Amino acid sequence: MDTDEELYRRTRAGEMDAFDALYARYEVPLFGFLLAQLKNRQDAEDLFHQAFMNALTSREPELGVGGFRPWIYRIARNLALNRMRSQRRADHAIAALPEIDVAKSPHDELERERRTHALALAVARLPPSLSDVYQLRASGLSYKDIAAVLEIPLGTLKSRMHELVTHLRKELTSWTAR
Amino acid sequence: MDCSLIAEELVAYCFGTCTDPTRLAFENHLLECGDCLRAYLALKRELEIGPAGGERPSPALRERLRADVAARFGRPRVRWFERRIPLYQGLAAASIAAALALVLPSAIDDLRERSNDRSGAVIDTSRSIPESSTIY
Numbered sequence: 001m002d003t004d005e006e007l008y009r010r011t012r013a014g015e016m017d018a019f020d021a022l023y024a025r026y027e028v029p030l031f032g033f034l035l036a037q038l039k040n041r042q043d044a045e046d047l048f049h050q051a052f053m054n055a056l057t058s059r060e061p062e063l064g065v066g067g068f069r070p071w072i073y074r075i076a077r078n079l080a081l082n083r084m085r086s087q088r089r090a091d092h093a094i095a096a097l098p099e100i101d102v103a104k105s106p107h108d109e110l111e112r113e114r115r116t117h118a119l120a121l122a123v124a125r126l127p128p129s130l131s132d133v134y135q136l137r138a139s140g141l142s143y144k145d146i147a148a149v150l151e152i153p154l155g156t157l158k159s160r161m162h163e164l165v166t167h168l169r170k171e172l173t174s175w176t177a178r
Numbered sequence: 179m180d181c182s183l184i185a186e187e188l189v190a191y192c193f194g195t196c197t198d199p200t201r202l203a204f205e206n207h208l209l210e211c212g213d214c215l216r217a218y219l220a221l222k223r224e225l226e227i228g229p230a231g232g233e234r235p236s237p238a239l240r241e242r243l244r245a246d247v248a249a250r251f252g253r254p255r256v257r258w259f260e261r262r263i264p265l266y267q268g269l270a271a272a273s274i275a276a277a278l279a280l281v282l283p284s285a286i287d288d289l290r291e292r293s294n295d296r297s298g299a300v301i302d303t304s305r306s307i308p309e310s311s312t313i314y
Contacts, residue, residue, distance in 0.1 A: 014253040019244065031235045045239045052243055057250065119224050137193065138225055161195050168189045172221075 004068035066148035122171030179203040
């Protein structure tokens with residue numbers, strides 16, 4: 001199986017089957033990452049398109065630093081940050097949470113929905129520096145890749161990860177309460 | 179490690195920030211406690227589904243992006259008669275075509291005669307032999 005870097009090079013060489021394979025690898029995780037940041041499907045699609053084109057048309061591809069994966073996430077994150085600058089992220093994120101219809105859901109499903117809602121609310125309340133870490137971790141990136149995307153040392157990332165866990169632990173008491 | 183401590187460490191375990199002794203104790207407890215195991219699996223599932231619940235972009239986006247990438251990087255299609263071939267390949271092809279044009283008709287005639295002879299066809303001797311075919 002070709003690596004991301006090989007698919008990237010082959011796409012730039014005009015091989016559309018390589019593009020199809022690369023797109024298939026990233027369509028869910030990268031789009032999910034953008035959608036979680038922006039909370040707007042149209043914006044997420046626009047920036048997904050832009051992130052891919054920026055990566056492919058780059059004159060100096062930064063594949064040496066961690067490879068294609070952290071690089072395209074870095075591009076996507078920077079695009080999302082630029083788009084969100086005028087928006088109030090936290091309010092937007094909390095406002096976008098769906099409501100649970102208590103009357104309609106059976107008990108087990110209600111319990112699951114409450115837990116999902118508690119997690120979503122906990123994530124929405126995270127400060128931006130920790131929200132990025134959470135979104136990237138939830139998108140399946142390794143610690144090393146996350147550090148490359150955020151352009152921070154691994155030690156700093158580990159500190160933020162501990163801080164993130166502390167925040168979520170406090171918020172998720174409904175999940176873990178006995 | 180008991181269930182109350184497991185609850186404390188659940189998030190840390192999912193994010194990989196536990197110390198090694200804590201991680202081992204956590205895993206040993208999960209092997210024995212169904213409730214804690216269920217809580218862990220539920221949180222793990224939520225995290226794995228991802229921040230946006232596994233959503234993907236629309237097919238229209240895929241087509242638009244693919245078209246843009248193809249326009250920028252795709253190899254242009256060349257029809258067979260527009261293809262440029264090296265001179266030596268052209269000359270070789272022409273030579274082979276000329277040789278076939280010379281050899282094929284007589285080869286076909288030979289084959290016809292042989293198949294007629296084998297099938298016992300009657301040779302018409304009433305016709306005069308053309309002068310060019312007369313052997314002196």
